[in-house]
Amino acid sequence: MPARFSPKPEMSLAPIRKITGRAVPVDGDDIDTDRIIPARYMRCVTFDGLGEFLFRDIRQTPEGKSKDHPIDQSKYQGATILVSGMNFGCGSSREHAPQAIVRAGFKAVIAGNFAEIFFGNSTTLGLPCVSAQPKDLQALTRLISQKPETEVEIDLEKLTVQAGPLSFPVTLKPSAQQGLLSGRYDAIADLLAHLPQIRAMAAKIPGPTLPA
Amino acid sequence: MGRTLFQKVWDRHAAGKLPDGSTQLFIGTHLIHEVTSPQAFGMLRDLGLKVAFPKRTFATVDHIVPTDHRVEPFQDTLADAMIKELRKNCADFGITFFDIPSGKQGIVHIVGPEQGITQPGTTIACGDSHTSTHGAFGAVAFGIGTSQVRDVLATQTMALSPLKVRKIEVRGKLGPGVYAKDIILHVIRTLGVNGGTGFAYEYAGPTIEGLSIEERMTICNMSIEGGARVGYVNPDEKTFEYLQGRPYCPKGKDWDAAVSEWKQVASDPDAHYDDVKVFDASEIRPTVTWGINPGQGIFIDEAIPSPDDLPVADRSSAQEALQFMKFKAGQKLAGQKIQVAFFGSCTNARVSDFVEASKFLKGRKVAPGIRAIAVPGSQGVSKICAEMGIDKIFRAAGFDWREAGCSMCLGMNPDQLVGDEICASSSNRNFKGRQGSPTGRTLLMSPVMVAAAAVTGEVSDARKVFAQT
Numbered sequence: 001m002p003a004r005f006s007p008k009p010e011m012s013l014a015p016i017r018k019i020t021g022r023a024v025p026v027d028g029d030d031i032d033t034d035r036i037i038p039a040r041y042m043r044c045v046t047f048d049g050l051g052e053f054l055f056r057d058i059r060q061t062p063e064g065k066s067k068d069h070p071i072d073q074s075k076y077q078g079a080t081i082l083v084s085g086m087n088f089g090c091g092s093s094r095e096h097a098p099q100a101i102v103r104a105g106f107k108a109v110i111a112g113n114f115a116e117i118f119f120g121n122s123t124t125l126g127l128p129c130v131s132a133q134p135k136d137l138q139a140l141t142r143l144i145s146q147k148p149e150t151e152v153e154i155d156l157e158k159l160t161v162q163a164g165p166l167s168f169p170v171t172l173k174p175s176a177q178q179g180l181l182s183g184r185y186d187a188i189a190d191l192l193a194h195l196p197q198i199r200a201m202a203a204k205i206p207g208p209t210l211p212a
Numbered sequence: 213m214g215r216t217l218f219q220k221v222w223d224r225h226a227a228g229k230l231p232d233g234s235t236q237l238f239i240g241t242h243l244i245h246e247v248t249s250p251q252a253f254g255m256l257r258d259l260g261l262k263v264a265f266p267k268r269t270f271a272t273v274d275h276i277v278p279t280d281h282r283v284e285p286f287q288d289t290l291a292d293a294m295i296k297e298l299r300k301n302c303a304d305f306g307i308t309f310f311d312i313p314s315g316k317q318g319i320v321h322i323v324g325p326e327q328g329i330t331q332p333g334t335t336i337a338c339g340d341s342h343t344s345t346h347g348a349f350g351a352v353a354f355g356i357g358t359s360q361v362r363d364v365l366a367t368q369t370m371a372l373s374p375l376k377v378r379k380i381e382v383r384g385k386l387g388p389g390v391y392a393k394d395i396i397l398h399v400i401r402t403l404g405v406n407g408g409t410g411f412a413y414e415y416a417g418p419t420i421e422g423l424s425i426e427e428r429m430t431i432c433n434m435s436i437e438g439g440a441r442v443g444y445v446n447p448d449e450k451t452f453e454y455l456q457g458r459p460y461c462p463k464g465k466d467w468d469a470a471v472s473e474w475k476q477v478a479s480d481p482d483a484h485y486d487d488v489k490v491f492d493a494s495e496i497r498p499t500v501t502w503g504i505n506p507g508q509g510i511f512i513d514e515a516i517p518s519p520d521d522l523p524v525a526d527r528s529s530a531q532e533a534l535q536f537m538k539f540k541a542g543q544k545l546a547g548q549k550i551q552v553a554f555f556g557s558c559t560n561a562r563v564s565d566f567v568e569a570s571k572f573l574k575g576r577k578v579a580p581g582i583r584a585i586a587v588p589g590s591q592g593v594s595k596i597c598a599e600m601g602i603d604k605i606f607r608a609a610g611f612d613w614r615e616a617g618c619s620m621c622l623g624m625n626p627d628q629l630v631g632d633e634i635c636a637s638s639s640n641r642n643f644k645g646r647q648g649s650p651t652g653r654t655l656l657m658s659p660v661m662v663a664a665a666a667v668t669g670e671v672s673d674a675r676k677v678f679a680q681t
Contacts, residue, residue, distance in 0.1 A: 028528065028529070028532060029525075029528060029529045030405060030406075030504075030505050030529055032505070032641075032643045032644075034622075034641070034643040034644070034645055034646050035643065035644060035645070038645050038650070039275075039622045039623060039624045039646075039648075040623060040624060040628075040648060042247055042275075042624065043276060043288070043290035043291055043294060043624060044290065044294075045250035045251070045254075045293060045294060045297045046250070046251055046254060047251055047358075057644065057645045057650040061650075062649070062650050062651065085528075086406065086525065087405060087406040087409075087439070090405060090406065090439070090505075091341065091436075091641060091643060092340070092341045092355075092622075092641075093248070093339060093340055093341040093343075093355035093356060093357055094247070094248060094357070095248065095251075095339075095357035095358035095359060096248075096358075098357075099358075113406065113409070115406065115409065115439065116409055116410065116439070116441050117341060117355055117356070117357060117436075117441060120356075120357065120360070120372075121357030121358075121359065121360075124357065124359045124360070125359070173373070174233060175232040175233045175234040175371075175373055176232075178231070178232040178233055179232040182231065182232070184230075184231055184232055185232075186359065187230060187232075187234070187236075187363060187370070187371035188259070188359075188362065188363055188366065188367075190230050190231060190236070190371070191230075191236060191363055191366070191367040191369050191370070191371065192261075192366060192367055194227060194228060194236060194367075194369070195264065195367055197227060197228070198227055198236075198238065198264070198367060198368060198369055199264075201227055201238055202238070202265060202268075202368060205224070205225070205238060205240055205334075206462075207240055207241055207265070207267060207268040207334075208241055208268075208270075208327075208328065208329040208331060208460035208461070209267070209460060209462075210459060210460060211463050
């Protein structure tokens with residue numbers, strides 16, 4: 001993947017304020033990262049092509065036959081928002097999970113709440129993960145299964161979701177909200193800006209060393 | 213008001229505030245492996261960046277390595293490409309690599325402590341969620357994603373918001389046949405798999421203080437299974453004793469200075485905790501998971517709960533688990549036939565794990581038809597076990613004694629379940645498909661319980677099986 005920006009602090013990414021698109025449900029709580037991308041598909045040295053294996057084992061049988069998961073149903077084709085339950089993204093720290101989601105064409109996840117490492121990894125990629133109340137998630141899931149063409153809008157400034165007749169609040173960690181709205185969700189440029197101070201700090205904090 | 217270890221370490225390593233309000237945190241020690249680092253090096257090259265402090269990053273290879281035939285090129289060409297890529301990246305950027313020929317290769321969370329790279333009062337990061345293991349030494353250790361691996365390589369820092377601290381205080385005496393693994397499975401079962409979100413767990417109290425360093429590693433290792441990204445134990449004399457003389461630890465006068473500094477880093481007696489939970493160790497019995505997340509566990513003499521008897525929030529997951537595992541509510545796990553016994557992983561593949569189980573395996577045989585594999589956590593563990601004759605005991609019992617790696621914990625190498633096999637496993641995750649087969653079924657338990665399951669061919673109470681030992 002080519003560099004998205006130059007590592008200079010003044011060159012930030014495009015802000016992400018609103019995500020609009022159709023949504024698809026991935027039912028269940030505790031959707032772990034092994035389910036998002038099974039470990040056997042992580043035998044790779046780039047993230048290219050991971051989108052193909054997103055949710056592989058809940059979408060296909062071991063033999064590769066479709067299980068007719070909503071993601072593969074024609075009525076949800078073109079959806080760009082995932083809707084799921086509690087503790088989404090629990091398990092391993094593999095960035096392969098949000099990478100697979102992004103590379104399969106998704107732009108945001110609405111769930112009950114998120115495992116911490118997954119949340120951070122996703123934010124860094126510009127994949128907003130907003131948390132909603134279970135009753136609102138149920139209503140949204142019902143709506144999109146009945147009317148999959150419904151446009152769902154996530155407003156990261158107001159922290160609301162609008163979908164047809166539905167409107168409900170969502171939550172997002174303030175630093176993630178700030179980062180997404182300002183286009184500084186990938187911290188590398190800001191981190192690099194302080195490298196001289198870091199060098200001074202490193203001199204005072206010894207690291208592990210082999211005796212000479 | 214005193215401070216916790218977490219606060220002291222955080223304050224010392226906080227380099228400043230970032231525009232989004234998070235903290236730029238200095239990472240003293242960075243560990244990498246072949247799965248989550250190649251893309252980070254790719255990003256560095258794309259951005260034209262160097263590794264800022266190559267002497268603070270250490271690499272090993274663990275997830276994809278075969279544990280039987282180690283001759284390169286590996287039969288799995290993808291795995292072979294990964295080890296070669298790591299070799300190239302370490303050579304290009306001047307990073308120490310504990311490669312297979314070094315004799316120091318192993319699971320990254322076992323190699324760090326073994327080499328004395330893991331030290332109290334430090335911040336440690338690694339692109340692996342079980343990095344919390346290093347907290348057993350009083351380090352604050354974070355599992356991170358690949359973009360953060362890039363950040364740490366490029367700047368030795370990462371952006372992070374501080375965590376709250378929950379003290380998990382364990383008191384009372386552990387019964388015979390009850391181990392550190394049972395403590396942590398019980399904590400996760402009680403507080404929930406996302407109960408620790410936003411917290412660092414400080415494991416404390418007389419029971420924790422009484423555990424060996426290796427047992428503390430087992431507990432800290434599974435913090436993430438309880439939702440806590442960080443878990444730690446305050447350093448004490450046992451910590452220093454474990455570390456003294458290890459290759460990457462200070463020597464001579466530097467050692468004495470380091471120890472006096474490490475003593476200061478422990479939580480103050482009057483430290484403020486955001487939450488405290490107290491557990492009575494004497495109530496904990498050998499624990500086995502029955503479901504598809506590590507919180508779905510029961511004591512060996514309990515029955516699998518009915519979803520209707522669980523809190524509303526846990527019911528749908530329990531239904532899904534029963535269906536996937538092909539178990540029934542009310543069923544006991546004792547007597548459940550198994551097909552595979554896996555003894556390994558960063559949770560339980562250290563010397564003391566093998567020594568403890570070997571006491572019971574001596575003179576016994578793995579039940580007919582059971583595929584039993586023992587995978588030392590590192591080449592170092594393997595060597596010590598060989599010197600002690602532990603490998604011979606496992607082999608004589610019918611275990612396949614393998615080379616070091618992550619192996620069947622996550623089945624990224626050829627060690628995988630087949631179909632819906634049931635595996636008694638000393639590892640850390642029982643997620644659907646975790647052990648390499650989409651329909652494979654994992655039962656998490658202590659290593660001694662794995663040994664008991666292996667010799668009886670079914671889930672068994674090790675206290676009864678090994679009563680005559």
